[in-house]
Amino acid sequence: MTIEAQNCPPTTDIVESENINILPSKYLQIDNFLTSEEHQQLLQYVCQQEANFVNTSTSTNEVNYRQSKVLYYFPDFSQLILQKIEAVLPEVIDKLAIPAFTSNYIESQLTAHNDGNYYKIHNDNGSPETSLREITYVYYFHQEPKNFSGGELLIYDSKIANSFYVNADSFQKVEPRNNSIVFFLSRYMHEVLPVVCPSRVFADSRFTINGWVNRSVV
Numbered sequence: 650m651t652i653e654a655q656n657c658p659p660t661t662d663i664v665e666s667e668n669i670n671i672l673p674s675k676y677l678q679i680d681n682f683l684t685s686e687e688h689q690q691l692l693q694y695v696c697q698q699e700a701n702f703v704n705t706s707t708s709t710n711e712v713n714y715r716q717s718k719v720l721y722y723f724p725d726f727s728q729l730i731l732q733k734i735e736a737v738l739p740e741v742i743d744k745l746a747i748p749a750f751t752s753n754y755i756e757s758q759l760t761a762h763n764d765g766n767y768y769k770i771h772n773d774n775g776s777p778e779t780s781l782r783e784i785t786y787v788y789y790f791h792q793e794p795k796n797f798s799g800g801e802l803l804i805y806d807s808k809i810a811n812s813f814y815v816n817a818d819s820f821q822k823v824e825p826r827n828n829s830i831v832f833f834l835s836r837y838m839h840e841v842l843p844v845v846c847p848s849r850v851f852a853d854s855r856f857t858i859n860g861w862v863n864r865s866v867v
């Protein structure tokens with residue numbers, strides 16, 4: 650086999666030109682998002698709801714892409730979190746330098762990641778049904794003392810290749826800190842690293858309430 654290399658620029662040039670086009674991803678993490686009383690009530694609530702959690706899937710139904718459990722109906726806490734998100738949204742939009750948009754719909758779900766669970770690299774608005782999602786939020790909570798490790802959220806930087814946004818190799822690593830919430834653009838590629846939870850007890854899981862602020866159609 651012959652490999653013609655004479656037209657290839659030197660490697661250093663490739664690396665430099667790739668770096669120039671990298672668009673760093675921005676995210677915002679706010680600590681102590683709920684009061685300690687609300688946080689405690691939420692933990693108690695999820696433990697009572699264990700039997701109502703179902704296995705997760707992805708919109709493309711790909712096997713081995715996502716492993717976790719989800720609860721779709723949790724009216725009281727969904728209302729609480731949405732109210733608090735609406736209150737900080739102007740600050741989030743400002744800090745992340747997102748062009749202003751109007752929203753009248755914020756989705757929410759409650760997830761539990763236990764031993765070996767993960768979510769491989771994806772974005773949150775890549776299908777026709779999800780295309781109105783602008784901002785992703787993830788509220789993290791767990792029991793103290795913490796009984797799992799891993800489960801970090803990696804948010805990849807972007808680059809433009811052939812007029813499309815694709816993920817760069819570089820990323821920001823977000824610790825799923827207890828009672829903190831993270832906001833970032835839904836189009837960013839991101840992944841959840843595997844959780845290690847030796848006890849496998851549901852109450853020891855890495856819990857989230859997460860969802861998406863959708864742009865209104867005008």
Ligand SMILES: O=C(O)CCC(=O)C(=O)O
Nearest residue numbers: 768773787802841857859
């Ligand atoms: O749990 C997380 O940190 C992120 C979850 C996520 O990416 C999703 O549900 O789309």
Ligand SMILES: [Fe+2]
Nearest residue numbers: 771772773839
């Ligand atoms: Fe996601």
